[in-house]
Amino acid sequence: MRCFDVTRRSVPASLMKLYKSVILNKQIHQPPMLIEHKHTHAVNILQLFTISTAHIIRLHDRFKELDTERRGYLCPQDFGAIKGLAINPIGDRIIGAFFSPGRETVDFYTFVKILAHFRPADNIRPKESSSPEPINSRTNKLKFVFQMYDLDKDGKISRIDLLKALRGMLEMQVTEEQLDSIVDRTIQEADLDGDDAISFEEFRKSLEKVNIDHKMSIRFLR
Amino acid sequence: MEAAWDIASVLFQVWLSIVVGLIMLPAMFGVSLGFTDLYIKVLVKTLEWATRRIQRGQNEQPTLPSQSANGIIEKDDGSMEEEIGELRRSHPKSLAGVDFTLCDVFYFWKKGIENIVEDQVTQRFTSEELVSWNLLTRTNNNFCYISVRVTIMWGLGVFIRYCILLPLRITLAAIGLSWLVIGTTLVGFLPNSNVKNSLSDLVHITCYRICARGLSATIRYHNKENRPQKGGICVANHTSPIDIVILANDGCYAMVGQVHGGLMGVIQRSMVRSCPHVWFERSEMKDRTTVANRLKDHIADKTKLPILIFPEGTCINNTSVMMFKKGSFEIGGTIYPVAIKYDPQFGDAFWNSAKYNMVSYILRMMTSWAIVCNVWYLPPMSQQNGEDAVQFANRVKSAIANQGGLVDLSWDGGLKRAKVKESYKEEQQKMYSSMIVGTDCHENSVGPT
Numbered sequence: 001m002r003c004f005d006v007t008r009r010s011v012p013a014s015l016m017k018l019y020k021s022v023i024l025n026k027q028i029h030q031p032p033m034l035i036e037h038k039h040t041h042a043v044n045i046l047q048l049f050t051i052s053t054a055h056i057i058r059l060h061d062r063f064k065e066l067d068t069e070r071r072g073y074l075c076p077q078d079f080g081a082i083k084g085l086a087i088n089p090i091g092d093r094i095i096g097a098f099f100s101p102g103r104e105t106v107d108f109y110t111f112v113k114i115l116a117h118f119r120p121a122d123n124i125r126p127k128e129s130s131s132p133e134p135i136n137s138r139t140n141k142l143k144f145v146f147q148m149y150d151l152d153k154d155g156k157i158s159r160i161d162l163l164k165a166l167r168g169m170l171e172m173q174v175t176e177e178q179l180d181s182i183v184d185r186t187i188q189e190a191d192l193d194g195d196d197a198i199s200f201e202e203f204r205k206s207l208e209k210v211n212i213d214h215k216m217s218i219r220f221l222r
Numbered sequence: 223m224e225a226a227w228d229i230a231s232v233l234f235q236v237w238l239s240i241v242v243g244l245i246m247l248p249a250m251f252g253v254s255l256g257f258t259d260l261y262i263k264v265l266v267k268t269l270e271w272a273t274r275r276i277q278r279g280q281n282e283q284p285t286l287p288s289q290s291a292n293g294i295i296e297k298d299d300g301s302m303e304e305e306i307g308e309l310r311r312s313h314p315k316s317l318a319g320v321d322f323t324l325c326d327v328f329y330f331w332k333k334g335i336e337n338i339v340e341d342q343v344t345q346r347f348t349s350e351e352l353v354s355w356n357l358l359t360r361t362n363n364n365f366c367y368i369s370v371r372v373t374i375m376w377g378l379g380v381f382i383r384y385c386i387l388l389p390l391r392i393t394l395a396a397i398g399l400s401w402l403v404i405g406t407t408l409v410g411f412l413p414n415s416n417v418k419n420s421l422s423d424l425v426h427i428t429c430y431r432i433c434a435r436g437l438s439a440t441i442r443y444h445n446k447e448n449r450p451q452k453g454g455i456c457v458a459n460h461t462s463p464i465d466i467v468i469l470a471n472d473g474c475y476a477m478v479g480q481v482h483g484g485l486m487g488v489i490q491r492s493m494v495r496s497c498p499h500v501w502f503e504r505s506e507m508k509d510r511t512t513v514a515n516r517l518k519d520h521i522a523d524k525t526k527l528p529i530l531i532f533p534e535g536t537c538i539n540n541t542s543v544m545m546f547k548k549g550s551f552e553i554g555g556t557i558y559p560v561a562i563k564y565d566p567q568f569g570d571a572f573w574n575s576a577k578y579n580m581v582s583y584i585l586r587m588m589t590s591w592a593i594v595c596n597v598w599y600l601p602p603m604s605q606q607n608g609e610d611a612v613q614f615a616n617r618v619k620s621a622i623a624n625q626g627g628l629v630d631l632s633w634d635g636g637l638k639r640a641k642v643k644e645s646y647k648e649e650q651q652k653m654y655s656s657m658i659v660g661t662d663c664h665e666n667s668v669g670p671t
Binding site: 058059062065081082083084085086087088089091094115145148149165166173174178185186198203207210212215216217218219220 | 295296308309322323324325327328329330331332333334335336337338339340341342343344633637641642646647648649650651652654655658659
């Protein structure tokens with residue numbers, strides 16, 4: 001149970017502060033809501049990703065939990081310590097998604113940004129064409145996964161990309177021939193313009209019947 | 223000054239006589255004067271009131287939330303086959319048996335992100351989060367100041383717990399433990415006979431009852447007809463060292479464990495004088511055959527008490543049952559499973575050995591409201607033909623998890639400190655690859671694509 005409305009009606013703020021610091025003997029951690037981001041001045045996470053305050057606090061608790069050495073950022077080993085992730089066939093790739101190329105650390109802002117892709121879609125969205133599509137829209141979710149497949153970042157999933165992805169998932173469990181035939185078939189099915197690679201549009205088309213919002217969303221229970 | 227000492231000694235005598243008369247003696251005879259029940263009732267009413275006030279303060283519906291299901295995020299419980307099958311539903315079925323679809327990867331992504339947000343394993347090694355605050359500072363995760371009345375109630379709670387209950391409980395625990403040491407040593411002087419055994423049982427039970435009072439423990443035993451018999455092995459889920467006190471309140475067991483030094487060592491040595499327990503030196507514990515043989519010898523002797531073992535090997539936070547180590551299940555003999563479930567509302571019984579040492583843990587226990595738990599004795603189980611130790615262990619584990627309302631996990635409790643083995647990842651890969659390429663014979667029957 002979480003309570004964030006700190007202002008109580010009749011109690012002076014100083015008394016409350018005293019209560020919190022002395023009697024509760026804990027520092028109420030404020031998550032970095034307003035963070036100086038490298039490229040923008042002050043970004044309000046709440047506005048950018050439309051995640052509720054309660055969930056931001058949960059994610060921040062989780063971030064602190066993962067950050068075992070209290071450095072304020074996460075490194076690949078911290079992710080590697082998560083048991084469920086360690087047995088996931090694409091575990092390494094998932095971890096890699098959090099680290100931009102060349103970086104070895106993830107701060108809380110980036111952590112939330114990547115996870116924000118997995119928010120369930122909002123039911124009511126303002127139909128303004130000028131506002132950018134939210135990060136958790138169907139298109140953006142698909143783009144996110146597409147970028148994971150498209151390793152060489154040429155905007156297309158080529159045979160090599162798909163081979164690498166599948167090899168990563170299955171390692172020793174399939175032979176080269178089996179892998180080749182799988183890749184051939186998959187590209188055959190999805191490739192509509194005959195360029196032997198899957199573009200984002202073809203990717204989107206082949207998955208148009210899948211309920212992305214259900215299958216690629218994390219819902220908080222509380 | 224003299225007057226002050228006189229008053230102090232009178233007070234002390236009054237205090238002791240209250241403790242002995244009203245708590246210790248009834249405890250020894252297994253009689254309850256009803257104080258604890260009354261206390262628990264009052265406590266429940268108070269906590270409900272506090273919850274309602276907190277909710278009112280937050281403008282929520284004034285309902286009492288039930289202890290919710292595990293976890294903070296919604297998870298699909300299906301197996302890999304089911305989940306991926308559902309993903310592929312909209313995809314036309316491939317004829318050649320080579321079945322990979324681009325959407326398969328969503329399943330793994332979702333599982334991966336779920337694990338990043340909430341890890342099924344690591345959350346078992348920290349205390350369970352409460353649905354509503356129980357007026358203890360230690361469970362106050364970001365609950366902030368609510369109202370004057372709740373704060374007053376909290377302050378009153380602090381006073382009662384630290385100034386009234388804590389000294390009482392420490393006195394009782396001290397009496398209980400010293401009685402155990404003295405009593406068992408005395409009984410140890412008797413020659414081996416039935417009289418010795420019954421006296422030893424009496425000493426043990428009265429001491430554990432006093433200790434249980436020392437924790438304000440309210441224990442409800444279910445299905446007493448399935449209580450472990452001599453020559454059997456009692457197996458239970460492990461949450462804290464207090465489990466031993468909980469179980470030993472209703473029966474006598476032979477303990478199994480490592481020889482310790484210090485106070486524990488004194489207790490262990492005196493206990494073994496009156497009836498045979500199984501204490502191992504640290505060096506012996508490494509050798510599995512020695513351990514197994516000693517346990518086998520113990521249960522072969524039908525006059526000896528049933529052995530109490532916690533196969534998880536480590537303390538788990540009482541929301542789930544983790545992998546049972548197969549060692550205890552290879553010995554043979556009848557297994558008597560027992561499920562223990564604590565009510566976290568009154569006090570968190572879980573021992574987080576990484577965070578608290580034994581002394582701080584005991585102090586935390588003694589400054590909680592109370593320890594309330596349910597113990598279910600399950601019908602005895604034996605290894606069946608064609609079942610190996612691991613399968614047997616899993617069967618017992620499921621029965622215990624089912625009864626106690628705990629999540630049945632196959633993760634190893636040793637993961638508290640260790641890394642996941644590569645073999646688990648390979649297992650997942652194998653499972654997925656069998657979905658894609660099918661089994662070998664199927665693949666051979668498929669012609670060139």
